[in-house]
Structure formats: C-alpha cells, structure tokens
Amino acid sequence: MFLKPYFAFAKKSFLGRSAYRFDHFMSILNTCLQIFIFWGIYQALYGGRSEVDGITMTMVSTSFILSMGLKAVFYVDDYFLPSKVWDGSIANEFLRPVSFRGRMLAENIGNAIFNVIFHFLPALLISVLLIGICPPESAGMTVCFLFSTILGYGVLWTISFAVQAAAFWAINIWSLATLKDVLINIFSGTMIPLWFMPEWIYEALKITPFPYIYFTPVQIYLGQLSYTEIAQQCMLQLIWILLIYLLGTLLFKKGQKKLVVQGG
Amino acid sequence: MGCFIDVRNVSKTFRVNKRAAGVAGMVANLVAPKYEKKQAVKDISFSIERGEMVGFIGPNGAGKSTTIKMLSGILYPDEGRLMVNGYIPYKQRKEYVGSIGVVFGQKSQLQWDLPVIDSFELLKAIYRVPEETYRKNLSRFTDMLDMESFLNQPVRQLSLGQRMRADIVAALLHSPEIVFFDEPTIGVDVVGKETIRDFIRELNEEDGVTMIFTTHDMQDIEKTCKRLIIIDEGSKVYDGSLFGIREKYGTTRQLDVEFGSPCQVEPINKVEIRKLDDLSGRRQRFTFENKEVQINELMNYLLAHYDVRDINISEPEIEGIIRKIYNGEAS
Amino acid sequence: MKSDTLHMMLVYTKTIMKAWFQYRSNALLSSLTVFLREATGIVVIYFTLLKFGTLGGWNIYEMLFLFSLLFLTYGIMIIFFTGLRDFGKTVRDGGFDRFILRPRGLLFQLIFTNADWFAAVGHGGLGIALFLISAGRVGIQWNAVNILYYLFTVMGGVLIQGAIFLLLAALNIYLLETNSLKELFYWNMRKFAGYPISIFHKAIQVCMIYVVPFAFVNYFPAQYLLRKPDMAQYPQLYLYITPIVGIVMYLAAYGFWKYSLKFYKSSGN
Numbered sequence: 001m002f003l004k005p006y007f008a009f010a011k012k013s014f015l016g017r018s019a020y021r022f023d024h025f026m027s028i029l030n031t032c033l034q035i036f037i038f039w040g041i042y043q044a045l046y047g048g049r050s051e052v053d054g055i056t057m058t059m060v061s062t063s064f065i066l067s068m069g070l071k072a073v074f075y076v077d078d079y080f081l082p083s084k085v086w087d088g089s090i091a092n093e094f095l096r097p098v099s100f101r102g103r104m105l106a107e108n109i110g111n112a113i114f115n116v117i118f119h120f121l122p123a124l125l126i127s128v129l130l131i132g133i134c135p136p137e138s139a140g141m142t143v144c145f146l147f148s149t150i151l152g153y154g155v156l157w158t159i160s161f162a163v164q165a166a167a168f169w170a171i172n173i174w175s176l177a178t179l180k181d182v183l184i185n186i187f188s189g190t191m192i193p194l195w196f197m198p199e200w201i202y203e204a205l206k207i208t209p210f211p212y213i214y215f216t217p218v219q220i221y222l223g224q225l226s227y228t229e230i231a232q233q234c235m236l237q238l239i240w241i242l243l244i245y246l247l248g249t250l251l252f253k254k255g256q257k258k259l260v261v262q263g264g
Numbered sequence: 265m266g267c268f269i270d271v272r273n274v275s276k277t278f279r280v281n282k283r284a285a286g287v288a289g290m291v292a293n294l295v296a297p298k299y300e301k302k303q304a305v306k307d308i309s310f311s312i313e314r315g316e317m318v319g320f321i322g323p324n325g326a327g328k329s330t331t332i333k334m335l336s337g338i339l340y341p342d343e344g345r346l347m348v349n350g351y352i353p354y355k356q357r358k359e360y361v362g363s364i365g366v367v368f369g370q371k372s373q374l375q376w377d378l379p380v381i382d383s384f385e386l387l388k389a390i391y392r393v394p395e396e397t398y399r400k401n402l403s404r405f406t407d408m409l410d411m412e413s414f415l416n417q418p419v420r421q422l423s424l425g426q427r428m429r430a431d432i433v434a435a436l437l438h439s440p441e442i443v444f445f446d447e448p449t450i451g452v453d454v455v456g457k458e459t460i461r462d463f464i465r466e467l468n469e470e471d472g473v474t475m476i477f478t479t480h481d482m483q484d485i486e487k488t489c490k491r492l493i494i495i496d497e498g499s500k501v502y503d504g505s506l507f508g509i510r511e512k513y514g515t516t517r518q519l520d521v522e523f524g525s526p527c528q529v530e531p532i533n534k535v536e537i538r539k540l541d542d543l544s545g546r547r548q549r550f551t552f553e554n555k556e557v558q559i560n561e562l563m564n565y566l567l568a569h570y571d572v573r574d575i576n577i578s579e580p581e582i583e584g585i586i587r588k589i590y591n592g593e594a595s
Numbered sequence: 596m597k598s599d600t601l602h603m604m605l606v607y608t609k610t611i612m613k614a615w616f617q618y619r620s621n622a623l624l625s626s627l628t629v630f631l632r633e634a635t636g637i638v639v640i641y642f643t644l645l646k647f648g649t650l651g652g653w654n655i656y657e658m659l660f661l662f663s664l665l666f667l668t669y670g671i672m673i674i675f676f677t678g679l680r681d682f683g684k685t686v687r688d689g690g691f692d693r694f695i696l697r698p699r700g701l702l703f704q705l706i707f708t709n710a711d712w713f714a715a716v717g718h719g720g721l722g723i724a725l726f727l728i729s730a731g732r733v734g735i736q737w738n739a740v741n742i743l744y745y746l747f748t749v750m751g752g753v754l755i756q757g758a759i760f761l762l763l764a765a766l767n768i769y770l771l772e773t774n775s776l777k778e779l780f781y782w783n784m785r786k787f788a789g790y791p792i793s794i795f796h797k798a799i800q801v802c803m804i805y806v807v808p809f810a811f812v813n814y815f816p817a818q819y820l821l822r823k824p825d826m827a828q829y830p831q832l833y834l835y836i837t838p839i840v841g842i843v844m845y846l847a848a849y850g851f852w853k854y855s856l857k858f859y860k861s862s863g864n
Contacts, residue, residue: 333861357695358698358700366696371688371689373693377614377618390697
C-alpha cells in the first residue's frame with residue numbers, strides 16, 4: 001500500500017508518453033539511424049576481416065544495438081528537478097505526503113517501461129532485420145543480463161539525480177548535464193565499444209561508474225564473463241549506485257535546507 | 265472614399281488544419297491535409313477620420329485582433345478593400361508601417377535582457393528617427409509617463425505596468441500618425457491604468473494622433489473613446505458613440521423604492537416588481553422600458569398610493585448592456 | 596541607403612552582443628559546453644582510429660580535416676541563420692508579426708536580430724581547432740589557388756546549410772511546426788556528414804549528394820584537396836561545384852520563401 005502513489009506516478013508518465021506520437025516515431029528512427037551509422041563505420045573499419053582482437057563484427061553490431069537501445073530506455077529528464085527549482089514549485093512538492101525522490105524515480109521508471117515496449121523492441125526488431133545480432137548466449141546469461149541492465153539503469157539514474165540536485169545551487173545545469181552526457185557517451189561504450197579503447201584508458205575506466213551503465217550488461221549478454229565475474233561486476237554496479245546516491249542525497253538534503261532557510 | 269481609414273466589405277477566413285488522431289491521421293495530414301474553414305471577420309465596413317479615437321470591443325474570438333492585424337498590414341484580407349492613410353497596408357508594407365505604431369499588450373517588443381533605453385535606441389535606428397525628433401519624443405513621453413526611474417533597468421526587472429508604459433513609448437518614438445492598441449491595460453493595476461489612459465487621451469487631443477483600441481476593460485473605453493465599434497462573431501454589431509449605445513440599448517430603467525412600512529404593491533402594467541430585502545416588501549425594485557412607461561407618471565402613481573420614503577432611479581451599467589449585446593438579448 | 600543598411604546591421608549586432616554580455620561567464624561556459632558536446636564524436640573517432648588506423652582509407656588527420664569543414668561552415672552559418680532555425684518559435688510567439696510591423700526587410704530582420712553565439716563559438720571554434728590540427732598534416736599545398744578554393748568552398752557550405760534552413764522556415768508558413776522535418780532532413784543527415792560518405796550504403800550516399808547535399812559541404816571539397824582513391828566512384832565535376840550548389844540552392848530557397856510569405860497567417864487567438 002505504501003507504494004501505491006508511486007505506481008500512480010509511474011502509470012501517469014507511462015500513459016503521458018502516448019500523446020506525442022510523431023516525436024516518438026522520430027526518436028525510434030533516430031536510434032536506428034545511430035546504430036546504422038556505427039554499423040557502417042565498423043563495416044569499413046573491419047574491411048572484411050572476420051575478427052579484430054577476438055571480437056567479431058556481429059559482436060560489434062550487438063554491442064551497438066544493445067547499448068543504443070538501452071540508451072533510449074534509460075532516458076532521464078535532467079531538468080525535472082531543476083525546472084521545479086527555477087519556477088519555485090519545488091516548495092509545494094515538499095509539502096506532499098510522498099517522497100519527491102521516490103516520485104522522480106517512479107515517473108522515470110514508468111517512462112523507461114514505455115520505452116522498452118515502444119522504443120527498444122521496435123528498434124531492436126528493425127536493427128536485427130537490417131544488420132543482425134548475436135543470439136542470446138544462454139537462459140542463465142539472459143537473466144543475468146536483465147538483472148545487470150536494471151543495475152545499469154540504477155547507475156545512470158543516480159548520476160542524473162546528483163546532477164539535478166545541483167540545481168539548488170543555481171549552477172548552469174544545462175552545461176553540467178551536457179558534460180555528463182559527453183562523458184557517458186565517450187566512456188560508457190555507446191559510441192565506441194570499450195574493447196577498442198586504448199588499454200590504459202580501459203583500465204582507468206574500471207574505477208569510474210561509466211562502464212557499469214551499458215557495457216557490463218552487453219558483456220554479460222555476449223557471454224564474455226564467467227558467473228563469478230558477473231557477480232563481481234554486479235557488486236560493483238551496486239556499490240556505484242550506493243555511492244552516487246549518497247552524494248546526490250547529500251546535495252539534495254543540503255539544497256532542501258538552503259531552500260527552507262532562504263525561502264526559495 | 266477619401267477617408268483616413270476606410271474599410272469596405274472586408275472578410276477574412278482562416279483555414280484551420282483538422283488533424284485526425286493516430287499515426288494514420290498524422291501521415292494523412294502530411295500527405296493530404298484537411299482544413300476546416302473559420303470565418304474570423306465577416307463583411308465588415310467602417311471608416312475613421314483623422315484624429316479620431318475609436319474603441320473596438322467584442323468577446324474573445326470575435327475578430328477584433330484579426331481586424332487590427334489587417335489594418336496594420338500583418339494579414340491580407342480575403343475580400344473587400346482596405347485603405348489607411350492612402351496606403352494599402354499589406355501591399356505597401358515598408359512604406360506604410362513607418363507611419364503607424366502598434367502596441368500589443370500581451371506581447372512586448374522590448375529586449376528582455378537589456379535596459380529599456382537600449383530598446384529605444386534600437387527602434388530609433390530601425391525607424392530611422394532623426395536624432396532631434398528622438399530626443400524630443402523621448403524626453404516628452406518619459407516625462408508624461410513618469411519613466412525616468414526605470415529607463416536604465418533591464419526589462420525583465422520591470423513590473424507589468426512599467427513594462428506596458430515602456431512598450432507604449434516604444435510604439436510612439438517615430439511619431440506615428442496612427443496608433444493601434446491591442447489591450448494596452450491588460451494586467452495593469454488601477455493607478456497604472458489611469459496613467460496610461462491619461463497619456464493616450466492627451467496624445468490624441470494635443471497631437472491629433474488617430475487611435476484605435478481593443479480592450480476588455482469598459483473603463484478604458486468610457487474614459488478615452490468617444491466612438492465605439494462592437495464586433496461579435498466577426499460582424500459589426502454597433503458603431504457609434506458611447507452615449508448612443510445607452511440611447512439605443514440602455515432603455516431599461518430601474519426605480520428602487522423604500523416604503524415607510526411593509527406593503528403589497530398592486531401589479532402595474534409593463535412594470536416588473538421585485539422585493540429587494542425580505543418578503544416584507546419595505547424595499548422594492550420596479551424595472552421597465554422607458555419607452556413604454558413614463559417615469560414621472562409611475563412616480564406620481566406610487567407617491568399618491570403608497571407611503572414612499574425614498575426613491576432612487578438608475579440607468580443600466582454600460583458593461584451590462586454590452587454583455588446583453590454579446591448574448592444577443594439586445595437588438 | 597547602403598550605409599543605412601550597414602548601420603542597421605551594426606546596431607543589431609551591438610544589441611545582441613550587449614544581451615550576450617549580460618551573462619558573460621555563463622555564456623562562456625555555455626559556448627565551451629557546445630564545443631565539448633560537438634567534440635564528442637571527434638574524440639570517439641580519435642580513439643577508434645588509434646585502434647584501427649584508417650577508416651575507408653582515411654587517416655585520423657584526414658578525418659579531422661573532413662570534420663573541420665562541417666563545423667566551421669555551421670559555426671559561420673549560425674551567426675546569420677539562427678533566426679531561420681528558430682523561425683517556428685518566432686511565428687508562434689508573435690515575433691514575426693512584429694517584424695512585419697517594422698519598415699525593414701523581413702529576411703534582413705530575421706538574419707540580423709538573432710545570432711546563437713554559443714553555437715557559433717562552439718561549432719566554429721571546434722572547426723578552427725580541427726583545421727589548425729589537421730591542415731598541416733594532410734599534405735595540402737596551401738598555395739593561392741587552394742586557399743581561394745577553400746574560401747569559396749566554405750562560403751558554398753554556409754549557403755547550402757543556410758538554404759536548407761531558409762527552405763524549412765518557408766515550409767513553416769504552411770505547416771506551423773517543422774521541428775520533426777528539421778530533425779529528419781537536417782540533423783539526422785548531418786550525423787552521416789562527418790564521415791567519408793563512400794563507407795555508407797548507396798541509398799545514404801544518394802541522400803547526401805542529391806537530397807540534402809552535405810557531401811558538397813565537406814566531402815567533395817576535402818576530396819579536391821586530398822584526392823583519396825574513393826573519389827573514383829563519383830563524377831570529377833563534383834569536386835568543383837560547391838559554391839555553385841550553394842548559390843543555386845540559396846536562390847531557389849529564397850524564391851520559395853518570397854512566394855510563401857503571401858500565405859503567412861499570423862498565429863495566436
């Protein structure tokens with residue numbers, strides 16, 4: 001019963017999405033186009049070779065299809081909290097009998113579920129028909145992939161939450177959010193599969209949250225990790241979720257206090 | 265013909281894109297859009313002399329703004345002729361618009377991030393206003409509208425009333441011969457409204473600037489305009505003086521009578537009687553048409569037959585009349 | 596009349612600059628952010644080529660040179676055509692009505708009252724940076740002919756993209772909402788434009804050459820200067836006609852714009 005209002009928020013954001021059909025149609029096209037571009041680039045890069053460093057072309061396609069598709073699913077509106085701080089309506093939000101953070105998460109999850117069904121699946125279908133994908137490794141691995149994907153979403157969501165919470169300090173949130181996107185795009189494996197990153201960067205990335213968003217689930221899907229390694233990776237995902245969430249909550253709480261003291 | 269502003273049988277129809285729902289509807293809309301016709305202005309004619317001040321009123325969506333937009337050259341009329349100051353507005357745009365000023369109450373033309381004075385300087389360049397004229401107008405208008413204090417403040421920091429005053433000056437810096445005001449007092453407080461009205465009236469009386477107004481605030485009209493054009497559902501329903509509208513439509517009179525003691529008044533032919541306080545009937549209202557019932561006869565009758573303490577005669581409020589015209593009750 | 600127009604341009608530019616300088620530090624940060632956002636693709640291609648060496652026969656510096664033309668032309672174009680990019684918004688909020696009420700040319704006002712300097716500095720800055728990094732390393736003889744060719748090419752690239760914005764703005768008069776079209780025909784096509792088009796599917800090549808001719812903005816001009824073997828599959832004539840494509844497209848778009856203005860219906864109410 002405690003969760004009931006959050007289901008309502010999730011449902012609301014799910015249903016709200018069906019209003020902008022053309023935009024939605026365009027965004028699916030956009031995802032497919034991105035996949036198609038990277039596929040084209042890697043076709044040229046491979047130049048007919050069957051594999052590079054043990055990675056086949058199909059694995060590359062799979063990596064792009066999954067990470068680009070998940071990127072669409074994982075979309076979080078970075079301006080949800082900031083816009084409420086800017087127009088002052090955040091004060092009213094705190095008066096409601098539901099947790100504001102809980103509500104943010106619920107709405108985002110509603111959105112994500114919509115995207116899985118109406119964005120990820122169509123884009124997956126189109127890409128599989130056009131360029132092909134590796135079949136799932138095994139049932140067990142697929143379950144692990146799904147589990148790790150949810151944790152990957154957790155990492156991304158907490159990063160976005162921390163960025164949004166910075167809005168209480170009236171920083172240029174657009175710049176902050178965009179820089180966050182830049183780092184994620186480069187280092188999480190959506191635009192360049194991390195196998196092909198220079199060795200030292202790949203090693204360095206392991207102590208950042210970025211590879212745990214998209215690349216870990218992709219590796220699991222492709223069966224590149226043993227079950228022990230999977231357990232390790234998922235643990236690391238959880239640790240990152242916790243750490244970043246604590247940081248975000250610290251910012252959020254301090255911001256909330258600041259708001260109360262200064263009266264907005 | 266030969267009038268300063270001459271509008272003859274002007275009509276304007278908009279095609280409103282009608283979208284079907286769904287993806288199929290969207291595709292259909294891209295390939296073969298369907299339109300619904302909406303006639304915003306139907307066969308309107310009027311003429312206005314130089315130096316007149318005319319108020320346009322009508323309910324939302326009546327066609328006021330469309331008329332103003334055609335007069336100022338933003339829209340082409342579909343049918344009819346339209347001539348202002350010897351120009352056909354939509355054909356001779358660049359020559360024509362130099363001689364007019366337009367104030368949209370809902371939409372500022374000032375630069376949001378910059379001090380008011382910077383917007384004025386920009387307009388000076390756009391309208392090629394000679395330095396001397398600019399200085400003269402600026403000092404005169406800022407004086408009249410009491411604007412010195414905020415001339416150097418960014419527009420985003422101004423109150424609505426201050427912003428509106430600045431917008432009005434912005435539309436007048438190039439000494440236009442005609443000024444169109446589209447709801448110039450919307451959202452402004454009572455004192456601010458009074459300042460704006462005084463300014464507009466003074467400019468009309470002293471400089472002979474022709475002014476056309478649209479508003480929802482009848483006080484604007486009562487305090488500034490001698491002439492009134494009422495538009496409803498795209499058609500002109502009244503064109504005349506404010507006094508005339510009372511003559512024509514405001515024919516109902518009310519007599520509020522206070523009796524010495526509660527009493528029952530016998531029914532009187534063509535007079536509606538209503539008890540005002542409670543059922544005792546110490547205070548009663550008599551409503552009638554002044555064409556049908558002579559007011560002095562009614563008063564004499566009441567004085568002669570009942571114990572009358574006080575009598576109060578009232579004419580209907582102009583707003584009430586207008587409301588009746590919109591509702592199609594008056595004719 | 597001539598000096599009056601020039602004066603007006605200066606006054607408009609001064610006004611834009613003043614507004615921009617109201618938020619100096621924020622504006623710099625925003626410009627830097629645009630720079631970094633646009634550089635994302637460059638960083639990615641840099642890392643990728645560290646691994647693979649070449650892409651369709653193009654090495655990293657040749658790729659950077661190809662990208663530099665795209666960013667540089669966009670940076671210059673957006674100084675002038677921001678008003679056309681945002682035309683839909685200007686129409687919806689009544690801003691275009693105000694332009695009609697002023698005794699100046701409509702396109703003139705649209706062009707000179709708006710300039711997205713964040714984008715101009717971000718894209719243009721990136722374009723210049725990439726040019727400086729690559730121009731000396733790709734074996735181009737920077738003699739008078741090539742410099743002249745380069746200047747004309749940049750002008751052509753600016754006009755091609757300007758023409759697309761102008762065309763979309765004119766379509767806006769009929770449709771009131773063209774963001775999706777812009778997304779489809781400009782931004783999506785532009786995503787392919789940084790790479791040698793020869794690596795893509797034939798259908799995309801046709802789009803890039805004949806439908807939304809980004810190929811003339813950077814690919815063919817870069818080919819003129821670099822002469823890579825993949826040029827063999829295209830007509831040699833395409834190496835020389837970027838300025839002509841730009842001028843023709845712009846004139847056609849301008850004609851369509853002029854014609855479309857008659858159908859303008861003010862929004863609101």
